[in-house]
Amino acid sequence: MKESDTAISQITLMKQKLHAAKLALDEITTDRNDKLKTLIQFISHLSLACKGQNIELDNKLAKLRHHMHNFEQIDDALPELIDIERLLKAQYSHTMSRLEDSRLGLTRVIRQIQRINSAPDKLKKEITYFKQDLGKPFHTVWEYIPKVEKLIFFYEEILKQEISGADHYDILPQHIQLARELAAKIAEVEFRKDQRDQILVIKEVLLGDINVDGLLEAYQTILSLLLDNIAREKTASQDFLFALNDALTIVRDVVNNTYNNSQRSEQLKGQLNKEINLRVNNADAIVVDIDNITELKTQLTVQLSSLRDALSRKEALEQREQAILRKSIDSMRKELNAMSNEANTYKEKLFEHQKLNLLDPLTQLSNRTALEDRMEQEYRNHMRYKTPLWIAITDIDHFKSINDNFGHSTGDKTLQVIAMALKNSLRDSEFVARYGGEEFVLLLPDITDEHISLMLNRVREKIKNIPFKFKNQRITVTLSIGAAQVMENETLEEAFERADAALYQAKNNGRDRVVIDI
């Protein structure tokens, strides 16, 4: 009995243990299933995240996701998992090598971008840093994408620069030189009154901070103004020629009419002369043939009356002829007077033009062309009469600073005042011309070696003492002067060069002085 009780209690204990073990197993199974479920979900999400990398991998992962829904099939999925692991490894190394290729590709592109010189300096710096950054390997695709984006940004910036610069060119020293030359050239041309304000504005632009567009526009405007002037000049000449032609046609018609009339008159006169001769001959014959005085008287009276009649007709004809001729001469004189008036007006205009062509419009001094004429004339006199001849070149000191500080119109006014002062300092036999810009040339005949320095220093002092006042500021304007006397056997050009070198020396020695080349 005792033995059976013991067995029973052992069985009960074992049952209890078995039950507890079963409960524990259930718990473990539930826990395992929970974890497995989480793992399946994780694998499923991970596989979705990998989608799109590789088709084979995508297919395998899809199959795996399907199998993972069913716990019983998990074991079946094991070979697939091994396969997927292999594929993932291969995909990783493939991705890494692709990333490296892409990095090298980007480096090549950035090197090309670096060769574009027109890129602004700031961008160039940024590109250099970017290139240094590209030296480090990429670990993920996400590192690659921003780099590509940055590269596109560089391209965009350069493109923007190129597009905005397509019709904009940098101003070069040659352009500035051209602008200054054009300003000097237009200063030498006489424009119409109604064009002068426009020309002044263009001049300001040309002498200021010009850009290429402004320069081209200035050239275009000046060209069209000049063409307009030429066209007007042509029309004026044409009008004159037409008037001349009309007058000549009238004169020709008058001459033709007069000629025709006189032809007809000649014929009539011929007939009358014949008739007169006939009457005289008849009278002669009557005197010879008729002895009876009464008969003779009667016959002669008849002949004389016919003769008188013929003579009075001839006189009437001559008077008419005279009247026609007078009328013709009158109308011809009228035409010729009109023509001569027209010609005089045209001549005056031409003369005015010639005069203007020799004047500098800004200062009203003689211009360079006039200077050249006068130089030849003075040189001829110098050679013929062996009289002394001096050339002095004067240049305003630091004139640019007047323009820069007070504007070009103040600069222009300064030039006008100095030009007048120079002209008023000279005798009638002496000559001054604006050579260009702020340079003037003086031709001084008949001045001795002892007097030249005195004379030129007087001129220099005179200019220095002009009380210029700009923007309420008292300004002293000074001149540097270089002078040379034309020597025996020397050309005028050689003397001019010596005077120019003397001026250069005056500038170098501190300005506001006269240097004479001896």
Ligand SMILES: Nc1nc2c(ncn2[C@@H]2O[C@H](COP(=O)(O)OP(=O)(O)OP(=O)(O)O)[C@@H](O)[C@H]2O)c(=O)[nH]1
């Ligand atoms: N307002 C005005 N300026 C002119 C005219 N022609 C030339 N200029 C200016 O004259 C100036 C000459 O300058 P520079 O040749 O440098 O000589 P500078 O300033 O006088 O100096 P130095 O001659 O060395 O003493 C330039 O700024 C020209 O633009 C003009 O008709 N009107």
